[in-house]
Amino acid sequence: MATRRERLVIIGADATGMSAASQARRLRSPEELEIVAFERGDFASYSACGIPYWIGGAVPDRDQLIARTPEEHRARDIDLRMRTEVTALDVAGQRVRTRRLGTGTGDGQDWTDEGWTPYDKLVLATGARPVRPPLPGIDAEGVHGVQSLSDGQALLDTLHTLEPAGRSGDTNDTNGAGDGRPRHAVVIGAGYIGVEMSEALIQRGFRVTVLDQAEQPMSTLDADMGELVRDAMCDLGIEVVTEAAVTEIRADDRGRARAVLAGGTEYPADVVVLGIGVRPETTLARDAELPLGDAGGLLTDLAMRVRGHRNIWAGGDCVEVLDLVSGRPRHIALGTHANKHGQVIGANVGGGYATFPGVVGTAVSKVCDLEIARTGLLEEQAEHAGLRYVSTVIESTNRAGYYPDATTMRVKMLAEVRTGRLLGVQIVGREGAGKRVDIAAVALTAGMTVEEMTALDLGYAPPFSPVWDPVLVAARKAARAVRERGG
Known part of the structure; x- marks a missing residue:
């Protein structure tokens, strides 16, 4: 007897949605699994993080931000339906209602109701919406x-x-x-x-x-x-x-x-x-009475399955994830997380098993040649979590001090007084400062103490760092502060 083909429906066709679709397709053939993805916008599988660099001219062509076109997805037997909005989610009936958007804009935009589409498995990848405060003039042109x-x-x-x-x-x-x-x-x-x-x-x-x-x-x-x-x-x-x-x-x-x-x-x-920030786009989920956290994001288990719902998964900017440092759910809208969520969801939908254990809140940016990075908790977050901590700041250089073009960076480190556990790191400086935060991200994920960090075997040569890397100098100072506070 032939096995009935299942249908996977995905709402949202950017990082999480299409990563999930692609991974599920690798694991299951079109004869086993039909994949239908709905995207209300004009673009799929693109880097929103690259938009400022396109606007500024560092990336000359918009299409360079697009990882895969709708046509490329369809060629892989993924039924991607662009300009199609999901307007309702019927969890009990396992179906979604859609409408296809026309070519107009604003109040003049026309649309066609396409009725209900049933699903066996559902992925919510609805992303986030920008904060748009109700200010007078907020809808002005420009x-x-x-x-x-x-x-x-x-x-x-x-x-x-x-x-x-x-x-x-x-x-x-x-x-x-x-x-x-x-x-x-x-x-x-x-x-x-x-x-x-x-x-x-x-x-x-x-x-x-x-x-x-x-x-x-x-x-x-x-x-x-x-x-x-x-x-x-x-x-x-x-x-x-x-x-x-x-x-x-x-x-x-x-x-x-x-x-x-x-x-x-x-x-x-x-x-x-x-540029005020974003909030999880969970209108459909809220209307369907799916579980939401304090920040308004969907709550999932480690397999990215929505809590209490065996056939619904969610990932990306619409979910809250476990903060491995504080132990609490947290909403962090980052493309790195969204892509990982998609891989995990696709593996699980495809018949395998994968998990997303959580995050430590690592992020990096820049202003001109100043690199800005953080991971773990800030002081306010540590206080909110009820943690007793020490906070230390050091300044060092990105290269050996005698090496040409060595520049200063500032490293701030937080550690728990009772255990000496690393809680957070912030780094601001020129070349080589930003990605140094990854050392701390690994240490946070591993639950290392600042004392243990001082013995890390990091690479050294004068063009790349002083003999004591700035992160290790910060760890030594933090470890000393922990000892002095009686940790």
Whole structure:
């Protein structure tokens, strides 16, 4: 008797969704498993993390960010249906309702209801949505988020209208209206996206102001590390305004953004970029009464199966994952996690078994040539977790001090007083600083103490590090602080 072919339905066709589809297809033939993926947007399998570098010109062609086209997926017997939105999820009936989007935009967009599609197995890869606060003027023309490739294209189209033909990249250029004014951009938010987009806009010739409510840019760092990021941004010509709450985006009589009001001050803006962060996109899951965590993300087991649901998996920016340091669920929207989730889900759907044990919160970015990295807990997070800790800071060099072009980096390390366990590391510096955080990420994952870290056998040669690597110097200082506190 022939085995009935199962149907896998995937909602979302970016990192998690299409990684899961590809892995499942490797393990199961089209005769065994039909794979149907729905994507409401115009693009699939692309790098959202690369958008700021495309906007800034480091990546010249949008298509370079696309890992695999819809046609390439279909050639592998994956039925990828673009511009098709899932509008409802019937868990009891194991089916999803879809509609196909037309060619219009905004309120004029037409769509066709396509009814219900049954599934045997379901993957939720709905990603995250950008935070868009209910500010007056938030919907003005020229106000952009940068969550998707379509968002990036819309922003780039706006920038092109403000750039005189053939004269991009000159800070003295006037705006596209030909009125002689310098072009101004305001970035709201100074996290990873805000910082990266501010540099991209500088590279395109705009005068850039960054507004943020926090004490320092990069609230993913402690304030004493974020001050180095502020200095680098200012050196690049970016106006950084912190502890400033945005209250309004002001538009002209044509409905185009012209200024942003924050802390009682008006900042001119020909374009406004929102870099305030993201939240899990779990509207379908919430309506279907699937389990959600405190941050609004789906809760799964280690196999990425939604808790309490045998045939539903979820991964990527729409889920919360276990923080291996604090032991608590946490929402972290990163492409590295999303791709791993997809591999795990695809293996499990395909008949194998794989797990995703959790994360330690590793991230890296840059401003010009200043590299910014962190892993584990910040001081505030350690306090929130109820941990008694020591915090130490050292400054060292990326090469032997006598070697040409050696530059300074700052390393901050947190360790638990009771056990000496490493809790977190932040590194800010020039060449070679950012990826050093991976040493700490491995140590965190292994549950190492800072004392154990001091004996790590790291590579050494004068062009690459001092004889005592900066991470080891920080570990020695942290271990000494633990001993002094009685750990």
